[in-house]
Amino acid sequence: xxxxxxxxxxxxxxxxxxxxxxxxxxxxxxxxxxxxxxxxxxxxxxxxxxxxxxxxxxxxxxxxxxxxxxxxxxxxxxxxxxxxxxxxxxxxxxxxxxxxxxxxxxxxxxxxxxxxxxxxxxxxxxxxxxxxxxxxxxxxxxxxxxxxx
Numbered sequence: 001x002x003x004x005x006x007x008x009x010x011x012x013x014x015x016x017x018x019x020x021x022x023x024x025x026x027x028x029x030x031x032x033x034x035x036x037x038x039x040x041x042x043x044x045x046x047x048x049x050x051x052x053x054x055x056x057x058x059x060x061x062x063x064x065x066x067x068x069x070x071x072x073x074x075x076x077x078x079x080x081x082x083x084x085x086x087x088x089x090x091x092x093x094x095x096x097x098x099x100x101x102x103x104x105x106x107x108x109x110x111x112x113x114x115x116x117x118x119x120x121x122x123x124x125x126x127x128x129x130x131x132x133x134x135x136x137x138x139x140x141x142x143x144x145x146x147x148x149x
Contacts (some may be wrong), residue, residue: 001037003077006110006119006144014106017070021086022100023058031062039070058095063136070103071140081118090140100130108139119144 002147032042041057046055064086095101109122119143127136 003072003075003079005079005147006121007147009110009119009121009144011107013111014104015071015074017074017103017105018043019070019073020100020102021066023062023066023069023095023097025056025097026056027032028062028097031050031059031065035059035061037061053094053096055096058097058099059089060095061134062064063095063101063127064089065136066101067125067138068105068140070101071105071123071125075105075123076142076144079145081096081145084120084141084143085139085140087139089136090143091136093133093135095129095135099135101127101135103127105140106134113143118146 003027028042032038037059039059041051041053042055042059043050045056048054068083103125105125106122107121108124110119120141122139122141125138126138128132129135
């Protein structure tokens with residue numbers, strides 16, 4: 001199923017994304033390696049065991065990126081021009097290896113571009129773990145294709 005075109009987004013609509021992903025140690029390690037983030041709280045088991053969390057945490061940017069990826073099939077798959085911004089990011093709870101995450105998006109705003117050829121859509125994206133605890137949230141603003149473009 002392709003994503004939604006500008007006209008298909010409804011302000012106030014909440015989309016529960018079907019795909020889920022269990023985060024592995026390998027996912028976290030590879031993401032940290034690719035982004036050169038060597039924070040020991042993500043990578044060093046001994047260091048993390050002495051933290052308030054007692055174990056390694058999944059990189060927060062990976063968590064956010066995963067939430068975006070989980071949301072794409074039902075929102076912007078094949079219908080996006082560009083991501084314009086990610087705002088008001090928060091991580092209210094940590095993510096650990098073995099947590100299974102899902103996402104939901106609520107459309108908060110939409111407007112046509114000044115030339116009327118495209119639309120700007122803002123969604124509030126939430127990532128939840130297997131216990132339905134909020135682990136990440138942010139606003140994602142996209143430049144969206146119109147059906148008649």
